[in-house]
Amino acid sequence: TQLLEQSPQFLSIQEGENLTVYCNSSSVFSSLQWYRQEPGEGPVLLVTVVTGGEVKKLKRLTFQFGDARKDSSLHITAAQPGDTGLYLCAGPFNAGNMLTFGGGTRLMVKP
Amino acid sequence: EAGVTQFPSHSVIEKGQTVTLRCDPISGHDNLYWYRRVMGKEIKFLLHFVKESKQDESGMPNNRFLAERTGGTYSTLKVQPAELEDSGVYFCASYRGSGNTIYFGEGSWLTVV
Numbered sequence: 001t002q003l004l005e006q007s008p009q010f011l012s013i014q015e016g017e018n019l020t021v022y023c024n025s026s027s028v029f030s031s032l033q034w035y036r037q038e039p040g041e042g043p044v045l046l047v048t049v050v051t052g053g054e055v056k057k058l059k060r061l062t063f064q065f066g067d068a069r070k071d072s073s074l075h076i077t078a079a080q081p082g083d084t085g086l087y088l089c090a091g092p093f094n095a096g097n098m099l100t101f102g103g104g105t106r107l108m109v110k111p
Numbered sequence: 112e113a114g115v116t117q118f119p120s121h122s123v124i125e126k127g128q129t130v131t132l133r134c135d136p137i138s139g140h141d142n143l144y145w146y147r148r149v150m151g152k153e154i155k156f157l158l159h160f161v162k163e164s165k166q167d168e169s170g171m172p173n174n175r176f177l178a179e180r181t182g183g184t185y186s187t188l189k190v191q192p193a194e195l196e197d198s199g200v201y202f203c204a205s206y207r208g209s210g211n212t213i214y215f216g217e218g219s220w221l222t223v224v
Contacts, residue, residue: 004153035215042115042202042215043154088154097206097213098144098167101154 003027004089004102012108016078021105023089024071032072033099034063035088043088079109113137115205115216123222129191132219136185136205143186144206144213145178149199157201160186193223 005024013019023032031050035043047056049065049072056063060083062075076083086106090099116135124130136143145157157176158168162183171178175194180186190197200218 040217042204042217044215045212090154093156094167097142097208098156098159098170099146099154099213100156101146103153 003093003100004091006087006089006102006105008105009103010106010108012110013079015081015109015111017109018075018077019079019107020073020075021087021107022071022073023102025091026070028069029091030069032065032069032089032091034072034074035090037086037088037104038084043090076107079107081109081111083107084109115203115214117201117203117216117219119219120217121220121222123224124193126195126223127192129189130193130221132188132190132201132203132221134186134188134203134205134216136203137207137214140205140207140214141183142206142208143180144204145186145188146202146204146215147199148202149196152199154202157188190221193221195223197221198223 007022033048034046037043047063052067052069054065060077064073086104088104090101093100118133122130141162143160146154148154156170158178159166160180163180177189200220202218203216204213206213
């Protein structure tokens, strides 16, 4: 059983559409991170959310941390083909800052 | 500033053989992590070095895996003997500490046949 469950696992949309992906857990996290991974590359950090209810924006990407710090969402407005990739959420599970990852959402944006 | 570099990028070996993966962290990053993603599964933590010391190796799957970080610089992860279920991508990450960003390498893809 994964500590962090991401949904959907796969998402294929047309350019210009909006989308939301989710990261859920039954455990409380002190923070959650969102990464994007492209083929042949390692995960690249997009954002870290720390405070329950926090909302962070990165251009067309909006990240929200749940009030209870058990879940997070990533909303993309007007998706572009360049947004295509694997989106991962991750959270620390001990003081050493080691991360537990969700299974990821694989997004494809068609032109 | 150079990123985290990993070698080899791809490796295909036969079951029972030995493979050694190398990771060069970002200069000045004392924290070095190994993670891996096997087919169909999420990325999982293997171990954590602080300089040359193993801080946490609770994620190492079994004693066929040996990680070292001599001198606190680069790290190696050796799999001996390799089994089919070891196939996957092995990521190295480094981190300066204290709220800074964790940087991942591009990964070493291992296929055991």
